Amino acid sequence: MKTIYKNLLSILFAASIIISTLCLGASMVSSAADAEQMEVHFIDVGQGDATLIKCGEHAMLVDTADASKGTAIQNYLKKQGIQKLDYLILTHPDADHIGGAPVIITKLEIDKVFVSNFEKDNKTYQKLIQALDNKRLKAVTPKVGAEYLLGTAKITILAPDREYDNPNDASVCFLIQNGENRFLFTGDAEEKAQEELLSGKPDLSADVYHAGHHGSRTSTTEEFLEAVKPTYAVISCGEGNSYGHPHAQTLNLFRTNGISVFRTDEQGSIVATSDGKEIVWNCSPSTTWAAGEPTGSSKSNSTKEEPKEVSEAATYICNTNTKKFHVPECASVRKMSEKNKRKVTLSRDEIIAQGYVPCRQCNP
Ligand SMILES: [Zn+2]
Ligand SMILES: [Zn+2]
Known part of the structure; x- marks a missing residue:
């Protein structure tokens, strides 16, 4: 009798855990029907990254391009009616991602600032720290697995879960899901970091993949793409950039997998709108499949990134x-x-x- 009672208790206990987990899951991901409109703006900032995500009344900015683009991004946000950011994510401390941050931090109200765990010892980085200090903002590296809400959309942090000796690999990677629509951002994370991300076997499947490292061949391996299986890829890069972004090999990989590619160097600012079920774009995908050509002489780039790419272009x-x-x-x-x-x-x-x-x- 006693054992039956015990078994019954443990069954009840297990059932209550399952039910509460289900409830928690349901409350975290809003269904497609409840989803508000989410807009993802891949802002044309030349060579660099800056992506604005709006969901209902909420907004976040992912990267801020280089210092020369800070005011342009601020103006873009202003035109979108944004005075406050729920989140500012600076994927990693390279100049083409954090350079414009001091302007944004100074001019806008920001709730949370997320940064990579990679610190740099240069002027660009010091200016960022100074701007944060002036606004009494504390930047933190979000924990892998942590979830945040942006209106009806849910952000899940995927990386970095350790320290790297290269800023690109230390990029903050995350997925943002609105209803059934999923967007994946991996900053400039290169092969090694993307491989480690894969090894944790998280669900990386996404409708839209913000192509890692500006479409460089040092990111987006076949295995990685296989896990993401995107319908669309967006490449943020500058026209005639000296690094040769995007790389022919990456473009070929997208092409052979039937992925529609959008690129800021050809199409300017690109906007994807999700209603929780479908994604519509403000322009048609690129048809050129034209690879970048590294020259090493473009004056728009002050950061020396990857001279090793010169050979194959x-x-x-x-x-x-x-x-x-x-x-x-x-x-x-x-x-x-x-x-x-x-x-x-x-x-x-x-x-x-x-x-x-x-x-x-x-x-x-
Ligand atoms: Zn970059
Ligand atoms: Zn970088």
Whole structure:
């Protein structure tokens, strides 16, 4: 009799745990029917990242591009009627992500500031700390697994769960879900960090993938993409950026997986609107599949990121109109109209065989 009673008690106990877990789960994720409208604005900030997410009356900003873009982002937010941010997430302390933060921190009211656990010892970083101090704001590194609400949307922190010796890998990664629509952000996390993220086997599936590290080939492996299975990828990068973002290999991976790609260097600011069930875009996906070309000389970039990418990009740039070809650094490439520009990875002889003549200025 006693054992039956004991068993009954433990069954009741287990059932109550299951029920309370279910209730908790249901209260955390609003159903598609209850979801408010969520807008994700991938702001065109040249080479860098800045994404505004609005849900109902609530707003958050993910990264702030470089220092020259702080005021432009502030104006963008102003036009969107935003005076207050529930969250400011600075994925990692590289200049193209935190440079504009002092302006935003100074001008807007902010509830919570989330940062990577990677600290830097340079002017850009010190300016951020100073701005936070002035506003008496304390930035924290959010814990992996922590959840936050933005209106009806739920943010789940995915990384970093340890320290890295490279700022990109230490990026704060998170998923934001509104109803059934999921958006994944991984900052500039590269292969190693993305692999570790995968090994924890969280549910990374997302409708929209904010392409890691500006579409660089150091992020987004096949395995990672397989886990995310996005319908759309958004690449935030600057037109003619010196790093060669986005990389041909990454674009090919998107293309062969049938993923629609949006890019700020071609389409300007991109807005995805989620009603909890469907996502609509303010523009059509890119059709160029044009890879970036690293030059190492773009003055819009003060941060030295990845010179190692130089080797695999376009060898020459052809002008389909004048039938001349140039080295990627040639001044006339910058003036060339996009529709005449063709990036090739052929040898000099192969291009000449196609009827092109070498430019007389850059002597390719
Ligand atoms: Zn970056
Ligand atoms: Zn970075």
